[in-house]
Amino acid sequence: MELELLHRRILDSSLMEILVLDKDLNVMEANATLLQVTGKSSEELLGQPVEVVWEVRSIEKVKEDLTRDRTFQGEVVELSLGGDPRAVHYTITPFRNDIGQVAGFSGFGRPITDTDHFERELRQQLEELRKTQGAAMVGLAKLAETRDPETGQHLERMRNYTRLMSEELSTLPEYRLYITDDYIHDIYNSSPLHDIGKVGIPDAILLKPGRLTPQEFEIMKKHAPIGGDALRAADHDLDGESFLTLGKEIAYHHHEKWDGTGYPDGLQGMDIPLSARIVALADVYDALTSKRVYKEAIAHDQARAIIIDSAGSHFAEDVVRAFLKRENDFLKIKDEFRD
Known part of the structure; x- marks a missing residue:
């Protein structure tokens, strides 16, 4: 129990968005930063398809890399609080179970700022x-x-x-x-x-x-x-x-x-x-x-x-x-x- 609590605190202390998906791209875990941006509770997100977090066009881009067992790095459009779309840079990596099969995906995101666009x-x-x-x-x-x-x-x-x-x-x-x-x-x-x-x-x-x-x-x-x-x-x-x-x-x-x-x-x-x-x-x-x-x-x-x-x-x-x-x-x- 103490380890689970420590794990939760580490996730929630991050200023980056952290999103964990199962192999079918359903939400397994989301940290406090992501919950705040989307305006949803963990109960509302867990078990839901990732479409509740990202626009469909972004998901297709992500799937293209993940289905080839590659890490995705790029821009996704996120559905933030109030329904306004927001550009976020995500790195999404597959993780595996004990027998080497892909069990899901861990994602880390940060908002794309005016500086990013300028660069x-x-x-x-x-x-x-x-x-x-x-x-x-x-x-x-x-x-x-x-x-x-x-x-x-x-x-x-x-x-x-x-x-x-x-x-x-x-x-x-x-x-x-x-x-x-x-x-x-x-x-x-x-x-x-x-x-x-x-x-x-x-x-x-x-x-x-x-x-x-x-x-x-x-x-x-x-x-x-x-x-x-x-x-x-x-x-x-x-x-x-x-x-x-x-x-x-x-x-x-x-x-x-x-x-x-x-x-x-x-x-x-x-x-x-x-x-x-x-x-x-x-x-x-x-x-x-x-x-x-x-x-x-x-x-x-x-x-x-x-x-x-x-x-x-x-x-x-x-x-x-x-x-x-x-x-x-x-x-x-x-x-x-x-x-």
């Missing part, structure tokens, strides 16, 4: 903003691509190659906390900005059919700082880290090499931002396997051999390993977005 709307707006940012970055990148009619589907291939390698690297212990879902989302959308600085390169050099002279190549190399400077200024105007932060890193440094022989800053090894190390391989692979005004495309196997041979000199070895693990997916993307 949900904010999440929706942030998701819309992320989509808008992605579209804006591709639009910016296409500005540079309009100067070079032969780049075709380069941006789509690049961003997908980059995504594949980022996903693979995220499984490594050293990157697990760094390469998050948000990072993969941002690098996918930022990588098309890698050559945005080519808008500042003269057509005579950018579209030259044939090898550039040393003097022309020095001019071509300026596209990296041109693009990086432009994105840095835009990123600064947005006051802190933004969706352009990775784009800036990539634009500046995707031509750096692991051994320090790249440009524009001659960065070496881990001094090269991870985003740029990933995009460097994606960019080279696509350049090798695509036709340009100055060269023919080469086969995947040839490009693969060049990349393997460049591990530890041009490319970070872990990025090369990520490429090799996902090369079948590279081939699918290459085929899907072929020029």
Whole structure:
């Protein structure tokens, strides 16, 4: 008896609504908070179907999860005192008898406040903003691509190659906390900005059919700082880290090499931002396997051999390993977005 009384007091002391249902969704127990909200006594609720507490549409949502032996988490509409509907967030979990069969369900609810609605709307707006940012970055990148009619589907291939390698690297212990879902989302959308600085390169050099002279190549190399400077200024105007932060890193440094022989800053090894190390391989692979005004495309196997041979000199070895693990997916993307 003392245990039952203690159990009752614990339930009734909770500010959350507590509702216990049998396997047919009839009320077995309700705490004082729920009784106060509904304006009913325990005698009026016990043994009654849950329809006396929740609207029918909410019950159908709950049943969909519970009949699949899953925990329900979400909004239900509750019939409060006076019959006015009230939104409540419930977590409802099955409990079992001694032989492992579902015997009923325990639910814990709290009212959904204006703050909850604000947070949900904010999440929706942030998701819309992320989509808008992605579209804006591709639009910016296409500005540079309009100067070079032969780049075709380069941006789509690049961003997908980059995504594949980022996903693979995220499984490594050293990157697990760094390469998050948000990072993969941002690098996918930022990588098309890698050559945005080519808008500042003269057509005579950018579209030259044939090898550039040393003097022309020095001019071509300026596209990296041109693009990086432009994105840095835009990123600064947005006051802190933004969706352009990775784009800036990539634009500046995707031509750096692991051994320090790249440009524009001659960065070496881990001094090269991870985003740029990933995009460097994606960019080279696509350049090798695509036709340009100055060269023919080469086969995947040839490009693969060049990349393997460049591990530890041009490319970070872990990025090369990520490429090799996902090369079948590279081939699918290459085929899907072929020029």
